[in-house]
Amino acid sequence: MDIISEKRTRVQLREYDVIDTETTDFPHTYPGYDDAWSQDKFEKKFKVNIIKKEDLNLEYDMIGVDAAITNAIRRILLAEIPTMAVEKVFIYNNTSIVQDEVLAHRLGLIPIKADPRLFEYRQEGDAEGTAEDTLEFQLQIKCTKNPHAPKDATTPEDLFKNSKVYSGHMKWIPIENQGELYKDSDIKTVYDDILIAKLRPGHELDMKMHCVKGIGKDHAKFSPVATASYRLLPEITLLREIEGEQADRLAKCFSNGVIEVVNYPDGRRVAKVKNARKDTCSRNVFQHDDLKDSVKLTRVKDHFICSVESTGALPPDTLVCEAIKVLMGKCRLFLNELDSAGVGRL
Template identity: 55%
Template sequence: MALLNEKPRVFLEEFRVKNAPNDYGMADEKWNFKKFAKNFRIVIVRMDNFEMEFDLIGIQPAFANAFRRLMLSEVPSMAIEKVMIRNNTSIIQDEVLAHRLGLIPLRADPRLFEYRPEGATDGTEFNTLEFALKVKCSMNKSQPKDSFRAEDLYENHSVYSSQIKWQPIGNQASVHKEADIGPVHADILVSKMRPGHELDLTLVAVKGIGRDHAKFSPVATASYRLLPEVTLTREVRGSEASLLQSCFAPGVIGLDSEGRAYVRDARYDTCSRNVFRYDEIKDAVILSRVRDHFIFSVESTGAMHPSVIFVEAVKVLRDKCKSFLDELNKFN
């Protein structure tokens, strides 16, 4: 049990959550940079173009929560801000249509653009992207005689994000590739139409942050949780082992060839504490969470790679710290 007490932990009992003995919380610990640099680690568990799971180890909750909040509300992205409607004869009201278009994630690197100055009425090639959406629904002249499906009867009866076309401003066409600008997903449904309905729109996208509007947030979600730990205090086998296995999420508890239970991977435990419902096995486990080991899950909307989003959040925090120190130095 000596090994169990090396890390700061929160223990999950049947009716309460408590800290380890002689552990009064990380907030009371004196900050030591050398100790932090020695213990801090980042471990990437999985990563693709849209999702990333990584561990922040040896860090205080305030920093972990700061990174989460920065990714949600301070890292910028490009989003449709204004919609100029020349014609909208669809059944969707103008303001609802504009709102739907604003929430479509755009593939455009915000680091290559500037913020539009407050009060500016016209955009430039350095701070604005323009798109056009011009679609008209009509009858399909070659429709099958015995079909009643909208796909066969009408042309352009569904308006998708793939029909939003980029209109380069100034020298943008030579700076940005057409494949790098536009909606992230081509199959987002914008509107349903019938013959006689028409959309003729100009869309203006600018750089912004999620603190101003959720459409500018580069992540669909960013969350973290403490690393779970499951420790068996005695041997559990047979029917008790099967019962113990059923109390945890799949993959947490395994059974060996002799029917004995063992901890396969506590990382995926949801900390439901179902094991405390059964008197015969509730004394066989100790449930805890490591207080300085955070499992982060970041899901990008597609504008930026999730790893880039986290790095940008770190840069934002760095700049905020510099600004704070500069303000303090003014009083010296």
């Protein structure tokens, strides 16, 4: 690869700094390169590979796209996809030691399994809420002494009943026709083993909660993802043949499976790059003076390894689709703005 195209397509990780991080593929950055955007070129280059898809986790590659686009999807995932979360807590009784505000805060952060697309945003100033914009949960629990506790019991779990309040104790109360629209399995907390509070005999919780639709920008509890992020595909180039003890040392500098030491028929043991994708970019090879000049660490600028961890309200693939929809909506809005401002499209 020549220097220019390497500069254009690779981020280089050097010992003390990273170079060529900026995106340069727009017209007139480099002479002799046509960076004008074209649909054809994009379609040819653009690829999405789904690497791993689980209930809550999704890993996919986006290749041939600008960092801005990938980042926009990430940002929207974090901040602009709505979910349902506890927003209002009506505390009728709380004799536990957890303060009302702290309890309400904890309840807010519990992920709620409910499809936010089926609900509306609540109107500002509306305290009551309607079936379209509100889910109501109830938490009524009282801790008592366990009359059947074994004689030698010492732990609070044995001695008392309901000594721990979990998210599973939250009960969904349908309002109006919600009972007909949704099944009990549709609307619940994602996990039922999140500890909310610890109680002791005589302590009692009695409260109602209103879940509303909101976005992560407003409060992190509305964020549909635990995290959404991406990294660039690492690339390792060995600049010379590394063999013997050095090869072993080199392999140790990277995560398992990145470098393999191949036994040649002539008895030499030579390091080969096996799977650079597994590299964590820890750059530990720079520890060794004799190796640091024989390895070149780069990352591919337009190959994004994205990962999305859903909190459980929606599956991660749906979330990405939703994010793209939001992005498209934003684009459309922007184009309309351009149109109305009288600025012509390209």
